[in-house]
Amino acid sequence: MTLLLMAGLLFTPLAWAVLTLLAGFRRGRGITWLGIVIQVLVSLALWAVVAGEGGFQYPLGGWQAPLGIELRVDGLAVTFVLLTALVAAASGLHAGFYLDPDKQWHRYFWPLFWFLWAGLNVVWLGNDLFNLYVGLELISLSAVGLVALGGQAEALRAAIRYLMAALLGSLAYLLGVALFYGQFGSLSLSGIAFALSHGSAQGAAGFALILMLFGLALKTALYPMHWWLPPAHGIARSPVSALLSALVVKGSFYIAARLWLELEAPLGSLALAQLLGILGSIAVFWGGWQALRQPKLKQVVAYSSVAQIGYLFLLFPLTWNTTEAVALQAQQAMTLQVISHALAKAAMFLSAGNLILSVGSNRVNALAGVSHFLPFSLFSFGLAGVSLMGLPPTGGFAAKWLFLQASLATGQWWWLVVLVGGGLLSAAYVFRVYRASFVEDSNIDHFFHPARRLEIIPMVLALLSLGLGLIAEPVLSVMALVFANGEGT
Amino acid sequence: MTASALLPVFALMTSLTAAIIIFTLPEQKHRLRTVVNLTAALLKLLLVGLMIWGVFQGREYGVSFTMVPGVDFVLRADALAMLFAGLSAALWLLTTVYAVGYLEGSPNRSRFFGFFSLCVASTMGIALAGNLFTFFLFYEMLTLSTYPLVVHRGTQQALRAGRTYIIYTLTGGAVLLLGISLLHSFAGDLPFRPGGHFAGIGPDLQAPLSIVFVILIAGLGVKAAIVPLHGWLPTAMVAPAPVSALLHAVAVVKAGAFGIVRVVFEIYGLETANALGLLSGLAAIAAFTIVYGSVRALSQSDLKRRLAFSTVSQVSYIILGLCLLGPVGVAGGLVHLVHQGVMKITLFFCAGNYAETLGIHRIDELDGAGRRMPATSVAFTLAAFGMIGTPPLAGFITKWTMGTGALATGMDWVIAVLVVSSLLNAAYFLPVLNRIWFREQKDPWTEERQWGRFETSAWLLWPPLVTAAFLVLAGVLASASFSPLGWVELIVAREVGP
Numbered sequence: 001m002t003l004l005l006m007a008g009l010l011f012t013p014l015a016w017a018v019l020t021l022l023a024g025f026r027r028g029r030g031i032t033w034l035g036i037v038i039q040v041l042v043s044l045a046l047w048a049v050v051a052g053e054g055g056f057q058y059p060l061g062g063w064q065a066p067l068g069i070e071l072r073v074d075g076l077a078v079t080f081v082l083l084t085a086l087v088a089a090a091s092g093l094h095a096g097f098y099l100d101p102d103k104q105w106h107r108y109f110w111p112l113f114w115f116l117w118a119g120l121n122v123v124w125l126g127n128d129l130f131n132l133y134v135g136l137e138l139i140s141l142s143a144v145g146l147v148a149l150g151g152q153a154e155a156l157r158a159a160i161r162y163l164m165a166a167l168l169g170s171l172a173y174l175l176g177v178a179l180f181y182g183q184f185g186s187l188s189l190s191g192i193a194f195a196l197s198h199g200s201a202q203g204a205a206g207f208a209l210i211l212m213l214f215g216l217a218l219k220t221a222l223y224p225m226h227w228w229l230p231p232a233h234g235i236a237r238s239p240v241s242a243l244l245s246a247l248v249v250k251g252s253f254y255i256a257a258r259l260w261l262e263l264e265a266p267l268g269s270l271a272l273a274q275l276l277g278i279l280g281s282i283a284v285f286w287g288g289w290q291a292l293r294q295p296k297l298k299q300v301v302a303y304s305s306v307a308q309i310g311y312l313f314l315l316f317p318l319t320w321n322t323t324e325a326v327a328l329q330a331q332q333a334m335t336l337q338v339i340s341h342a343l344a345k346a347a348m349f350l351s352a353g354n355l356i357l358s359v360g361s362n363r364v365n366a367l368a369g370v371s372h373f374l375p376f377s378l379f380s381f382g383l384a385g386v387s388l389m390g391l392p393p394t395g396g397f398a399a400k401w402l403f404l405q406a407s408l409a410t411g412q413w414w415w416l417v418v419l420v421g422g423g424l425l426s427a428a429y430v431f432r433v434y435r436a437s438f439v440e441d442s443n444i445d446h447f448f449h450p451a452r453r454l455e456i457i458p459m460v461l462a463l464l465s466l467g468l469g470l471i472a473e474p475v476l477s478v479m480a481l482v483f484a485n486g487e488g489t
Numbered sequence: 490m491t492a493s494a495l496l497p498v499f500a501l502m503t504s505l506t507a508a509i510i511i512f513t514l515p516e517q518k519h520r521l522r523t524v525v526n527l528t529a530a531l532l533k534l535l536l537v538g539l540m541i542w543g544v545f546q547g548r549e550y551g552v553s554f555t556m557v558p559g560v561d562f563v564l565r566a567d568a569l570a571m572l573f574a575g576l577s578a579a580l581w582l583l584t585t586v587y588a589v590g591y592l593e594g595s596p597n598r599s600r601f602f603g604f605f606s607l608c609v610a611s612t613m614g615i616a617l618a619g620n621l622f623t624f625f626l627f628y629e630m631l632t633l634s635t636y637p638l639v640v641h642r643g644t645q646q647a648l649r650a651g652r653t654y655i656i657y658t659l660t661g662g663a664v665l666l667l668g669i670s671l672l673h674s675f676a677g678d679l680p681f682r683p684g685g686h687f688a689g690i691g692p693d694l695q696a697p698l699s700i701v702f703v704i705l706i707a708g709l710g711v712k713a714a715i716v717p718l719h720g721w722l723p724t725a726m727v728a729p730a731p732v733s734a735l736l737h738a739v740a741v742v743k744a745g746a747f748g749i750v751r752v753v754f755e756i757y758g759l760e761t762a763n764a765l766g767l768l769s770g771l772a773a774i775a776a777f778t779i780v781y782g783s784v785r786a787l788s789q790s791d792l793k794r795r796l797a798f799s800t801v802s803q804v805s806y807i808i809l810g811l812c813l814l815g816p817v818g819v820a821g822g823l824v825h826l827v828h829q830g831v832m833k834i835t836l837f838f839c840a841g842n843y844a845e846t847l848g849i850h851r852i853d854e855l856d857g858a859g860r861r862m863p864a865t866s867v868a869f870t871l872a873a874f875g876m877i878g879t880p881p882l883a884g885f886i887t888k889w890t891m892g893t894g895a896l897a898t899g900m901d902w903v904i905a906v907l908v909v910s911s912l913l914n915a916a917y918f919l920p921v922l923n924r925i926w927f928r929e930q931k932d933p934w935t936e937e938r939q940w941g942r943f944e945t946s947a948w949l950l951w952p953p954l955v956t957a958a959f960l961v962l963a964g965v966l967a968s969a970s971f972s973p974l975g976w977v978e979l980i981v982a983r984e985v986g987p
Contacts, residue, residue, distance in 0.1 A: 332558065375600060379512070386633060391662075392626035398557045401670065405559070408674035416670075420663045427659050434636070435652065440643030470562070473555045 002049065006058055006071070008042040009081065010125075013118035020110035025101045028110035033096065036089045039117070043078075043085035050078045051478045057127070070188070072127040075481030076335060080124040080254065083339055087246045087346045087461070088117050094350050094457045095239035098357075109149055109240075115142040116243065123251045128187040129177045132255050136173065140166035140219065143248045146240045147232045158231040165218055165228040169252070172215030179208035189262050196266040209267045212259060213276070219252035222276075222313060223283035226306045230290075233302035238353025241298065245305045245349060246342035253312055257334060264320055273320035280313025281418040288425030292432060296362045297355065300429055301348050304388060307422065308341045311403065314415055318406045326409045332476050333402035336468070339475075340395025343465035344387035350458035351380040354450045364432065368439035373447040376455045378437055383462035385430035390423040395468030496540050496550045497564040497617045500574065501610055503533040504581075508606035516599045523589050526602060530582040533613070537578040540566045545979070551619060560678050562626070563619030567681075568980040569754070572823065572973075573616035573747050576830050580739050581609045583952040587838055588731035590948020591845060601641055605731075607634035608740055615744050620680045621669050621756065624748060628665065628712075631744055632658040638732045639725050650724045657711050657721035658741075665708025665748075671701050672756075681751055683984045685758025695765060698757070702767050705752050712745030713808065714801045716778040723789075723797040730841025733793060737800045738834035743826060746807045750823065753811050754984050763814060772812035776906045778805040783913035792840050792852050795917060796833070799876065802910065803829045810891055813903065816985050818894020820977045821887055827973040828875070828883040831960045835872035838953035839865050846945040848936030852921055857930030862944040866925050868957035873918040875960050878911045883963040886974055 016035040020028040050056075055074030092113060099106045119138030126132040144166060148159035181187055183205055184195045196205065221229035229249070233241045260268065287307030294300045318330035354377040356362045359370055371378055387394035400419050407415040468475065507529035514522050540550060544566055551565035566574070588605065592598050611634055614627030632655070640651035672679070675697060679686050687698060711718045722742070726733050736742065753762050753771075762768050782802025789795035806829065810822010842865045843849040843858060859866040875882035880889075888907050895903035940946040967974040 329558075371600065372597065375512075389659075391629045391633065393556070401557055401560070404666075404670040405674060408670060416667065420667055424659060424663055427655070431636075431652075431655055435640070435648055438637070438640050438643050438648065438651075470556055472557045476558060 002046075002056070002058070005042055005046045005049065006060075006073075008038065009046060009121055010118065012038055012042070013114045013121065017111045017114035017118065020114060023107070023110070025099070025107040025110075028107055029096045029101075032092055032110050032113065035114070036092050040085045040089050043082045046073070047078045047082045047478070050075055050481060054481050058125075069131055070127050071125040073125060075479045077124045079335070079339070079475070079479050080250075081121060083342055084117065084120045084124070084247055086464070087342055088113070088120075088243065090346060090350070090457050090461055091239040091242045091246075094242070094353075094454060095237070097451055097454050098239055098353060099237060103151065105149060105151065108145065112142045112145045112149070113243075116146070116248070120247055120251055123254060127189060129180060129189060129192075130187045133170070133174060133177060136219070136252060136255065137170055139248055139251050140170065143244055146243065147236045149240060150235050150237060152235075154231075155235045158228075158235045161228045162232040165225070169215040169218035172218070173212050174215075176208040176212030176215065179204050179211070183208075189258065193262045193266075196263065206267045206269075209259065209263055210272065213256055213272075216252045216256035216259075217276070217279075217313075220249050220256065220309055220312075221306060223279050223286055223306065223310065226283065226287070226309075229306055230299055230302040233305060233349075234296065234299040238298070238349050238356070241302070241353075242346040242349040245302070246346040249305070249309060250338050250342060253309070253338070257312075257315055260316060261319065261331070264316075268316075268320055270320060273317045276313045277317035277415065280310040280316075281415070283307060283310030283313070284418050284422035285425065288422060288429065291429040292425070295364060297352050297364050297367070297433065298349070298362055300364065300433065301345070301352055304348075304426065304429065305341075305345060307426065308337075308345070308388060311337050311399070311419075311422065314403055314407075314418070317412060317415070318403070318410060322406075322410050326406050328480075329402050329406040329409070332479070333399045333406060335479055336395050336402065336472060336476070337399035340387050340399060340465050340468050343461050343468065344384040344394070344396065347380055347384040347458040347461035347465060348388070350461070351377045351384070351455075354454055354458070355381065357450050357454075358447045360448065364436050367433065367436040369437075370447065371437045373449065374455075376459065377450075378434075380455070380458040380462045382430070382434060383466050384458070385426075385433075387462075387465040387468075389427045389430060390419075393469040394466050395472065396465070398469040398472040493543070493548075494550055494552060496536060496543075497566050498552055500533055500536040500540065500578075501564065501613050501617065503529045503536065504606045504610035504613060508603050508610060511599060511606060512603040514599060516597075519598065522599065522602055526585050526589070526606070527582075529606065530578075530585050533609075534578045534582055537571070537574050541571045541575055544568055544571050553619065556622075560622045560673070561620065561680075563623050563680060564614075564617045565619035565681070566617055568976070568983055569750070570616045572826060572976060572980060573743065574613060575976075576743075576827050577609065577612045577616060577739050580735075580830060580834055580956075583955060584731050584735050584739075584834070586948055587734070587841070587952040588729075590946045591729060591731050591841060593946070593948075597641065600637060601729075604634050604637045605735075608638065608735065610634075612740050612744065615747060618681075620678060621672070621752075622678065624751065625662075625665060625669055628744060628748065629662050631740060632662060635732075635736065635741060639728045639736075641729055641732065642727070644727075647727050650727045653724045654721045657718070661708050661711025661718070663708075664704060664711075668701050668704035668708055671697070671704065679756055681755035683755060685754065685756055685761055687756075687761045688758055690761070699765050699767060702752070702757065702762065702765070706749060706771065709745045709748040709752065712741050713749060713804055714742050714745070714778075715774055715805060715808070716781050716801070719778070719782070719801045722801055723794050726791075726793040726797045730793075730837055730844065733797075734834045734837035734841070737797070737837060738830040742800060742804045743830065746804050746826065749808055750811060750826075759811075759814065759819070759985055768812045768814070772809055772900075772903075775805040775809035775812065776903070778802065779809065779906055779910050780913070783910055783917065786917045787913065790851050790853065792843070792850060792855070792921070793837070795852065795921075796836050796840060799836075799914070799917070800829075800833060802913075803833065803876065806887060806891070809903065809906070810894070813891065813894045813898055813900060815894050815898040816981045817897055818891055818900075818903075819985055820974065820981045821889075821891030821894050823980060824890065824974050824977040825887040827977075828887050828960070828963060831956050831963065832872045832875045832883060835868055835953050835956040835960060836876075838949070838956065839869035839872070842945050842949050842953065845949065846938060846940060847934040849934070852924065854932075854935070855921065855924040856928035858924075859926040860930070861934070864944060864950060864954060868953040869925065870922055871957045872960060873922055875964070877914040877918055878907075881961075881964040883960040883973075886964050886967045890974070
């Protein structure tokens with residue numbers, strides 16, 4: 001059973017990537033939708049298996065580590081697999097209706113989409129550094145390709161910028177991997193952690209960790225390395241932006257968090273932890289401030305991603321040298337923030353796409369009167385905004401609450417300013433959009449009405465993000481499941 | 490779990506479901522929307538009535554589940570919750586009737602009534618919340634669902650008011666969240682409980698508890714419009730009349746005041762809060778707000794703006810009442826939660842009637858309005874006299890109870906505040922009444938319209954008449970056990986002890 005599930009999870013995306021590469025846009029769409037059904041079912045089944053029986057290590061093809069590839073299937077990994085399935089399914093369905101089938105290059109959306117999905121699953125499940133690298137590269141390259149699908153010169157420019165950042169990040173990460181391999185002769189994360197805990201050499205290993213964190217932070221668009229994100233996420237087609245903001249940046253962050261949680265005790269330092277926290281805090285304020293000033297709707301949403309990613313980096317100071325209970329709180333906060341931001345941001349980009357389609361302009365001020373004509377999409381946008389503001393009962397609020405409690409418990413009160421102030425700033429830019437849509441004296445009297453199915457998809461995502469706070473406890477209890485045999489963390 | 494334990498959930502769900510149905514109804518289905526609205530309002534009134542009856546007999550209803558590790562979502566119907574829930578359910582029905590008439594023929598009604606229902610669901614949640622965390626959840630939901638109502642007209646003035654409103658309330662919410670997290674970090678998840686949680690605490694906790702108290706009150710004080718946090722309230726009166734009525738009587742300001750009641754009674758406990766020296770400060774601020782609001786009301790020439798400053802003043806009666814310590818004074822404050830609601834909603838309904846029927850917005854345009862709209866003007870007059878504190882109306886009961894309570898606990902200065910405030914109330918209401926009844930009409934009405942066979946549309950006329958009848962009955966029958974005062978005495982017996 002698990003064999004089938006694992007095979008389904010990893011190989012369907014790759015197979016579907018090849019299949020859709022051979023087909024045109026319309027046939028590719030049909031094939032993709034079938035694949036989405038399979039992937040969602042497999043992800044759900046795997047999640048149910050782990051929720052019921054606990055996690056397990058899965059040697060691919062029966063080869064044990066260090067020779068073979070070993071996958072780590074624990075509660076957190078399957079939760080992210082399921083999240084990916086949800087968001088990717090929503091974006092894939094939306095893209096099928098949203099993208100213009102008559103544009104030649106749009107047929108490449110499907111293979112790129114599937115490569116991206118494959119890369120994400122590899123990252124969630126991978127347990128050795130090289131595997132994670134492969135997953136990361138797969139994600140980055142397909143993401144760059146997806147941005148370039150926008151077609152215009154501006155999109156190509158943004159894609160090239162993105163490519164530079166991604167390559168630089170990969171290079172730094174790979175250097176770190178090489179340093180680790182040189183020192184410990186192992187690529188397995190748990191192997192390295194084991195060697196370190198038995199008092200091996202440190203100097204180069206500490207440097208390697210910093211290099212890798214730098215590379216990953218660059219790919220996650222942590223301030224001040226965020227310059228590539230707003231143009232890329234802003235110019236891409238809306239379903240692509242949704243995938244990028246919701247999932248792609250989370251992939252590299254997930255690796256950084258895994259590295260940190262396994263290796264922080266021997267290799268981390270107070271300065272490094274605080275530095276990452278402070279950069280995250282600046283990102284919260286800078287991203288929020290920029291979002292407030294953007295004239296274009298999708299740029300607002302893109303800068304909001306820069307801000308929301310900032311919160312994630314509070315994980316580092318709140319897990320360094322803290323009690324187990326606090327560290328657990330911070331990890332739960334981080335995972336909730338990843339999930340709720342993924343759902344909310346995907347909902348926001350998709351509904352922003354609908355709004356832009358409806359008024360025929362991507363400027364915020366052009367939204368005047370849209371609350372008559374497209375209340376449903378505006379409402380989805382608003383609900384997603386509530387989650388970004390971190391107001392109850394959303395998942396964003398649950399995450400903020402746990403971060404607050406962890407900060408108070410460790411006496412690091414300065415993060416309170418970030419958590420509370422950042423929420424207000426996001427309220428400011430979300431309300432700017434509402435305000436524009438409530439203006440009555442607009443001259444435009446004809447709006448294009450997108451198909452109802454385009455409007456329903458973001459609403460479902462927004463509602464999920466809204467409800468996440470109410471069911472945070474059961475979701476977190478699945479995430480906390482480790483391996484059934486009690487090994488690992 | 491029996492069905493009756495779920496009554497609070499059903500009460501909440503009626504308005505939530507109504508909101509969802511209304512949002513999905515097409516804009517032009519006006520009749521169907523009205524049916525949904527009224528059915529939900531009646532159903533809710535019935536459910537709340539059932540709960541009041543059960544609570545009266547000593548039953549408690551409640552559900553809870555864990556939301557985030559360490560924090561529970563708790564809904565619970567106790568006597569205090571029922572005071573607010575009863576007010577909200579009764580006035581929702583009337584305001585819905587009023588709003589249907591008021592918005593006749595205007596655009597965006599689907600949006601309006603959807604958010605209107607969400608807003609009422611939030612007040613129901615605020616009433617029934619069983620801990621600070623749950624309270625906060627609905628408190629913020631209220632902020633978000635009232636914003637579209639405030640900016641409903643979409644004019645520049647409305648949008649500006651909306652911005653002021655949202656800046657004040659969201660900042661207040663953020664401060665409140667800070668206070669709740671601080672409290673949670675050293676005391677854990679505290680359910681609301683008569684007598685509070687901090688009786689006999691050690692000296693090491695006194696300083697943090699006092700600081701947290703100040704933060705909590707500052708957060709709640711924004712919605713309760715305590716000076717100097719009241720700036721949004723007079724600005725927000727650009728909203729349509731039913732919204733103003735709801736904001737001033739039930740929803741927003743009352744949510745703040747009710748939160749302060751919960752914090753003082755059921756988190757800190759009246760005696761602990763007093764022992765920490767927190768209540769004398771609160772009393773001073775409340776007293777100042779009462780006088781300040783009245784003084785500002787004097788100089789307003791816009792009718793709704795004058796009423797708004799009057800709200801600033803009147804809501805602080807509730808807070809001042811808490812600080813009187815003794816059971817009688819506390820009862821005086823709590824009963825004003827209902828009395829002020831009934832009186833103020835009457836005044837706003839009437840102001841809306843003048844504006845919609847005759848186009849009157851300013852006080853100096855009211856000359857002779859009593860002859861043209863006698864029924865509305867009678868309701869307005871009764872409510873104004875109630876505010877001044879004329880026996881035997883509702884406002885008199887409040888002031889009398891608070892006064893005797895203050896004397897009983899030796900806080901004689903409160904009498905002076907009550908007297909000054911009543912004089913000021915008279916000073917800003919009597920000139921209005923004078924214009925309505927005793928001046929001759931000077932100019933023709935600016936936007937007069939004939940609306941049905943009464944002086945105005947029946948939908949607009951009946952709600953203020955009913956609330957006016959309430960405020961007379963609440964005064965005349967104050968000693969009955971089913972009057973607001975009777976219910977408040979039941980609460981006080983359970984919360985503070987005899």
